[in-house]
Amino acid sequence: xxxxxxxxxxxxxxxxxxxxxxxxxxxxxxxxxxxxxxxxxxxxxxxxxxxxxxxxxxxxxxxxxxxxxxxxxxxxxxxxxxxxxxxxxxxxxxxxxxxxxxxxxxxxxxxxxxxxxxxxxxxxxxxxxxxxxxxxxxxxxxxxxxxxxxxxxxxxxxxxxxxxxxxxxxxxxxxxxxxxxxxxxxxxxxxxxxxxxxxxxxxxxxxxxxxxxxxxxxxxxxxxxxxxxxxxxxxxxxxxxxxxxxxxxxxxxxxxxxxxxxxxxxxxxxxxxxxxxxxxxxxxxxxxxxxxxxxxxxxxxxxxxxxxxxx
Amino acid sequence: xxxxxxxxxxxxxxxxxxxxxxxxxxxxxxxxxxxxxxxxxxxxxxxxxxxxxxxxxxxxxxxxxxxxxxxxxxxxxxxxxxxxxxxxxxxxxxxxxxxxxxxxxxxxxxxxxxxxxxxxxxxxxxxxxxxxxxxxxxxxxxxxxxxxxxxxxxxxxxxxxxxxxxxxxxxxxxxxxxxxxxxxxxxxxxxxxxxxxxxxxxxxxxxxxxxxxxxxxxxxxxxxxxxxxxxxxxxxxxxxxx
Numbered sequence: 408x409x410x411x412x413x414x415x416x417x418x419x420x421x422x423x424x425x426x427x428x429x430x431x432x433x434x435x436x437x438x439x440x441x442x443x444x445x446x447x448x449x450x451x452x453x454x455x456x457x458x459x460x461x462x463x464x465x466x467x468x469x470x471x472x473x474x475x476x477x478x479x480x481x482x483x484x485x486x487x488x489x490x491x492x493x494x495x496x497x498x499x500x501x502x503x504x505x506x507x508x509x510x511x512x513x514x515x516x517x518x519x520x521x522x523x524x525x526x527x528x529x530x531x532x533x534x535x536x537x538x539x540x541x542x543x544x545x546x547x548x549x550x551x552x553x554x555x556x557x558x559x560x561x562x563x564x565x566x567x568x569x570x571x572x573x574x575x576x577x578x579x580x581x582x583x584x585x586x587x588x589x590x591x592x593x594x595x596x597x598x599x600x601x602x603x604x605x606x607x608x609x610x611x612x613x614x615x616x617x618x619x620x621x622x623x624x625x626x627x628x629x630x631x632x633x634x635x636x637x638x639x640x641x642x643x644x645x646x647x648x649x650x651x652x653x654x655x656x657x658x659x660x661x662x663x664x665x666x667x668x669x670x671x672x673x674x675x676x677x678x679x680x681x682x683x684x685x686x687x688x689x690x691x692x693x694x695x696x697x698x699x700x701x702x703x704x705x706x707x708x709x710x711x712x713x714x715x716x717x718x
Numbered sequence: 719x720x721x722x723x724x725x726x727x728x729x730x731x732x733x734x735x736x737x738x739x740x741x742x743x744x745x746x747x748x749x750x751x752x753x754x755x756x757x758x759x760x761x762x763x764x765x766x767x768x769x770x771x772x773x774x775x776x777x778x779x780x781x782x783x784x785x786x787x788x789x790x791x792x793x794x795x796x797x798x799x800x801x802x803x804x805x806x807x808x809x810x811x812x813x814x815x816x817x818x819x820x821x822x823x824x825x826x827x828x829x830x831x832x833x834x835x836x837x838x839x840x841x842x843x844x845x846x847x848x849x850x851x852x853x854x855x856x857x858x859x860x861x862x863x864x865x866x867x868x869x870x871x872x873x874x875x876x877x878x879x880x881x882x883x884x885x886x887x888x889x890x891x892x893x894x895x896x897x898x899x900x901x902x903x904x905x906x907x908x909x910x911x912x913x914x915x916x917x918x919x920x921x922x923x924x925x926x927x928x929x930x931x932x933x934x935x936x937x938x939x940x941x942x943x944x945x946x947x948x949x950x951x952x953x954x955x956x957x958x959x960x
Contacts (some may be wrong), residue, residue: 454874455830529834550835559834561871 417523426457426528436481439595460498479627513539529559585630585689618667635688649713656695728776729948734930760785769919788923796901798883801911804843805898837867
């Protein structure tokens with residue numbers, strides 16, 4: 408499986424002359440519902456011949472329309488790219504959601520797409536997808552418009568998990584409540600943070616629990632606390648760990664939450680290494696301790712809890 | 719020797735429906751054979767059609783909703799140039815037209831245009847009821863009424879062979895898709911009209927034609943042999959009952 412070709416704008420797309428099967432959406436989180444839309448595009452391309460791709464946008468439209476309180480994204484563009492990269496797509500278009508794009512009326516949206524993608528054959532969306540100025544266009548309109556210009560439309564039904572629809576906002580809520588296992592079930596993969604190891608202040612080492620500090624600033628902050636994690640090292644090796652995501656109130660240093668990982672196995676990483684931290688289980692909320700000794704005792708307990716989790 | 723009363727037959731029986739019988743005829747045949755009243759089917763096949771008919775025996779009738787709503791796969795044959803009132807070979811011929819010069823590539827190209835989500839207007843010759851009256855009763859009286867188009871999805875529509883005036887095809891579609899309407903629409907797009915001259919259902923959800931046994935053979939089996947062919951309800955129901 409080769410890496411998908413990346414395009415930063417619809418105007419820059421250059422692809423071999425084959426029919427295009429295009430999944431369109433914000434796809435924040437790339438949860439199971441998003442994956443079913445994208446899998447339909449992959450299936451369409453495989454069955455009918457052609458290339459499968461994704462058209463996604465940045466920033467979220469709320470940045471334009473609600474600049475003071477935009478939706479907090481589950482994924483940075485880099486994180487989205489990483490997950491999209493493992494789905495087997497032929498190409499990815501990351502289109503800037505500009506004021507000009509937001510002004511395109513629903514009835515002009517398909518001609519606009521076809522100008523940049525003349526080989527477009529079929530588009531794949533979620534059944535609740537809206538498009539065009541003021542979100543006027545819905546799937547019914549899309550089907551009618553597509554018929555006019557000779558395109559096929561495939562809308563994927565919303566998926567449910569335990570009787571409730573899977574949605575990005577539900578996952579945001581679960582993450583901010585520390586319901587990591589439930590969030591992972593909706594995502595269809597394990598929630599992760601990826602970033603470079605930063606030189607730390609050796610506080611963990613002094614406590615007897617050396618940690619790796621990961622540079623990671625998500626928009627949507629998962630609940631502060633301690634998590635059982637699996638860390639992927641640059642070598643590809645995967646090691647169990649226990650992570651603290653929080654402000655470290657006991658040592659009173661941070662103003663923004665930090666992600667620190669203590670590895671449960673003999674392995675190391677150096678400053679500058681790029682790590683992926685996969686979040687599996689929420690162990691406890693962040694807590695301010697009376698003194699460093701109580702903190703040290705708690706970390707030992709956390710460590711044991713994480714080891715029990717991994718069995 | 720078990721002291722329990724004999725267990726009532728229940729489960730899904732996969733039948734390859736013969737040509738000429740209605741789906742309900744198959745129910746009658748099985749009622750007679752199994753001596754059970756509670757028998758139904760999930761998804762009607764027209765009399766002229768053959769292939770996968772999912773029969774529900776005993777308590778399995780309860781999951782008919784689930785089994786009816788699944789996607790279907792068909793192999794069909796359209797005859798170009800002959801338009802019938804029912805859109806299939808059972809109907810009256812309404813018009814005949816010469817078939818234009820066509821290549822398989824051109825036909826395949828036009829078939830691609832059928833892919834995707836769409837709204838299909840059900841034919842007048844259908845069992846859909848409007849105001850309690852089945853449309854086909856009105857159609858027989860020569861009446862035509864407005865029908866609500868229905869949402870369908872065609873996931874694949876592949877040309878199998880083309881020799882004027884016959885087209886054979888494979889169609890993957892959602893429940894409730896009228897294949898004869900697809901065939902008639904294809905004829906229209908090819909500028910000569912068409913009707914559906916043969917139809918065989920080869921898949922219904924996860925069940926395929928290879929799992930089905932012709933009705934005649936089933937009728938020749940003993941009851942224990944039939945019992946062995948029954949698919950338990952928990953296996954037949956979709957894995958995620960939402």
